[in-house]
Amino acid sequence: DTAVSQTPKYLVTQMGNDKSIKCEQNLGHDTMYWYKQDSKKFLKIMFSYNNKELIINETVPNRFSPKSPDKAHLNLHINSLELGDSAVYFCASSQSGGITYNEQFFGPGTRLTVL
Amino acid sequence: AQSVTQLDSQVPVFEEAPVELRCNYSSSVSVYLFWYVQYPNQGLQLLLKYLSGSTLVKGINGFEAEFNKSQTSFHLRKPSVHISDTAEYFCAGSEGGSEKLVFGKGTKLTVNP
Numbered sequence: 340d341t342a343v344s345q346t347p348k349y350l351v352t353q354m355g356n357d358k359s360i361k362c363e364q365n366l367g368h369d370t371m372y373w374y375k376q377d378s379k380k381f382l383k384i385m386f387s388y389n390n391k392e393l394i395i396n397e398t399v400p401n402r403f404s405p406k407s408p409d410k411a412h413l414n415l416h417i418n419s420l421e422l423g424d425s426a427v428y429f430c431a432s433s434q435s436g437g438i439t440y441n442e443q444f445f446g447p448g449t450r451l452t453v454l
Numbered sequence: 455a456q457s458v459t460q461l462d463s464q465v466p467v468f469e470e471a472p473v474e475l476r477c478n479y480s481s482s483v484s485v486y487l488f489w490y491v492q493y494p495n496q497g498l499q500l501l502l503k504y505l506s507g508s509t510l511v512k513g514i515n516g517f518e519a520e521f522n523k524s525q526t527s528f529h530l531r532k533p534s535v536h537i538s539d540t541a542e543y544f545c546a547g548s549e550g551g552s553e554k555l556v557f558g559k560g561t562k563l564t565v566n567p
Contacts, residue, residue, distance in 0.1 A: 343497075370553060380542055382498075382557040395554050429497060435553065443555060445490075445497035 342366070343446035345430050351452045352420055360415045360449045362430030370394075371413035372431040372443065373405060382429070388413050389435055417451075425453045456481040456549040460558035468566050469537055475530040475561045477519075477545030485547050487528040488555070489519055492542040501543075504528060515539070540565045 343364045352358055364371065372395070373385040387395035391407045402418040417424060430446040461476040479485060486505050490498040502513025509521040519530045528545060545558040 372553075380492075380560045380562075382544060382560075384554055384556075387553055389553070431498075433553065442488075442500050442503065445499070447497045 345446040345449050349450050357418045362413045364432040368432040368434045370433050370435050374429040376427040420453045458547045458558040460561050462561050464562045466564045470534045472533050473535050477528045479547050488546045489530050490544045535565045537565050
């Protein structure tokens, strides 16, 4: 199936640990994103990469580091996890279109719980 | 900076009733507007989008929205809802063709039998 996939779907971990979430898209898109959805369902963009280059970096703690080994993958590494990091993290992708905006396709989400 | 406001956090309706979910935006430049739906425990799916042209936009699952520049609104409507429409609905905008999407806080639509 053509889609945006994320692993793992659920992640439960202790405070202070380091964890990674992986994202892959096989849609041939050149732009990928990470969003955080908090407990009140509020969605906020964290990062965006275009052709492996960082183009959007919102006010996110340095403990969060995205890595894009190629344009089909955008992984999110989180150091020294805190309780407040508990959320659902969504990966998305789109094809940059210059003056024409192209739809963002979202993955199923990764529910991170920090204990 | 752009902002998107969804005025209702929850909207309960009965099956086959019409529904309108409200969305207002603020932007000093041209804006693209979107409605996404999130079913329980799933990712977001695009319902419809306004980029330019006709202000009445039709989307999937019988939904439509109207872009109103004078009222800075982009309300989502469906003339007759089904139980399966129960979900969280997000209005979003991007400013001046930017890749950055700004989301509203979502409206939980609950369709009751």
